[in-house]
Amino acid sequence: xxxxxxxxxxxxxxxxxxxxxxxxxxxxxxxxxxxxxxxxxxxxxxxxxxxxxxxxxxxxxxxxxxxxxxxxxxxxxxxxxxxxxxxxxxxxxxxxxxxxxxxxxxxxxxxxxxxxxxxxxxxxxxxxxxxxxxxxxxxxxxxxxxxxxxxxxxxxxxxxxxxxxxxxxxxxxxxxxxxxxxxxxxxxxxxxxxxxxxxxxxxxxxxxxxxxxxxxxxxxxxxxxxxxxxxxxxxxxxxxxx
Numbered sequence: 001x002x003x004x005x006x007x008x009x010x011x012x013x014x015x016x017x018x019x020x021x022x023x024x025x026x027x028x029x030x031x032x033x034x035x036x037x038x039x040x041x042x043x044x045x046x047x048x049x050x051x052x053x054x055x056x057x058x059x060x061x062x063x064x065x066x067x068x069x070x071x072x073x074x075x076x077x078x079x080x081x082x083x084x085x086x087x088x089x090x091x092x093x094x095x096x097x098x099x100x101x102x103x104x105x106x107x108x109x110x111x112x113x114x115x116x117x118x119x120x121x122x123x124x125x126x127x128x129x130x131x132x133x134x135x136x137x138x139x140x141x142x143x144x145x146x147x148x149x150x151x152x153x154x155x156x157x158x159x160x161x162x163x164x165x166x167x168x169x170x171x172x173x174x175x176x177x178x179x180x181x182x183x184x185x186x187x188x189x190x191x192x193x194x195x196x197x198x199x200x201x202x203x204x205x206x207x208x209x210x211x212x213x214x215x216x217x218x219x220x221x222x223x224x225x226x227x228x229x230x231x232x233x234x235x236x237x238x239x240x241x242x
Contacts, residue, residue: 053190055147055156058207058224060090066242067228071235082236084229092229102126117141120167135169139182152190159185186213188222196225198238203228 031039061067064086071080079100087093091112097105104126112119118140126132141162150156164180188211196206206225212218223232231238 052149052151053207055150055188055190055224057226058205059229060092061086061229062227063088063090065090065228067231067238068240069231069233069236069238071237080236086229090229117144121164131170133169133171135171135174136167137164138167139164147188150188150190152192155187155189157185157187159183184214186211188212191221194223196223196228196231196238198228198231199240201241203231206231 027039029041061084066086067084069082069084071082073079081098081101083094083096083098084092085094085096092109094108095106096103103124106122106124108122110120110122118138120136121139122134122136124132124134139162141160143159143161145158145160147156147158160182162182162184164182166174166176166178169176188209191208191210194206194208196203203225206223208221208223210219211222212220220233222230225231228238228241
């Protein structure tokens with residue numbers, strides 16, 4: 001949130017300017033008000049960022065954590081489970097969707113590099129066909145931005161621009177080495193800070209957001225917690241974390 005320049009500082013500078021109308025104020029060092037630096041020794045205005053939120057602090061999790069979310073059993077008696085696995089750096093490594101304990105969909109990111117910015121992505125889909133469809137892509141990024149520091153009530157956006165090359169697949173409709181150009185975006189707005197109860201554990205540092213993306217239809221409420229990542233979305237709520 002942009003802070004208004006303190007009135008006392010404006011009055012000070014205005015008074016000095018009036019008293020020495022033909023002169024300039026040359027300060028060697030910082031300008032402080034009540035002991036807090038408002039202008040640094042290079043002339044940069046220092047803004048208070050205490051109310052800003054780093055989304056990555058909540059979207060990531062503790063290294064190697066596995067979070068299991070479940071939805072209420074439907075009228076048809078089918079139980080749905082969603083499992084998110086984080087890697088050694090706390091980033092999402094794998095997402096898995098289960099129906100009555102059967103794996104029906106998953107996505108996995110491996111071999112992440114920074115020069116070039118790339119990774120290998122494997123998608124599995126098994127919604128009742130004879131065999132699961134598994135396709136692996138090599139994604140190479142032109143742009144992969146992070147969320148800027150956020151504040152409650154203000155929307156922020158990140159985006160990925162990348163090419164996907166098919167490395168392997170058992171889908172007869174997809175050609176090996178075919179290349180697609182992709183543009184994905186995610187937009188979210190922090191609604192509030194909150195706590196979240198998972199079993200007997202209460203997680204104190206969490207945020208509720210509304211989120212939309214290029215692959216979703218409309219906004220979705222989500223809850224993220226520090227060290228746990230995504231703990232609630234749609235009908236799914238985290239029940240356990242390893």
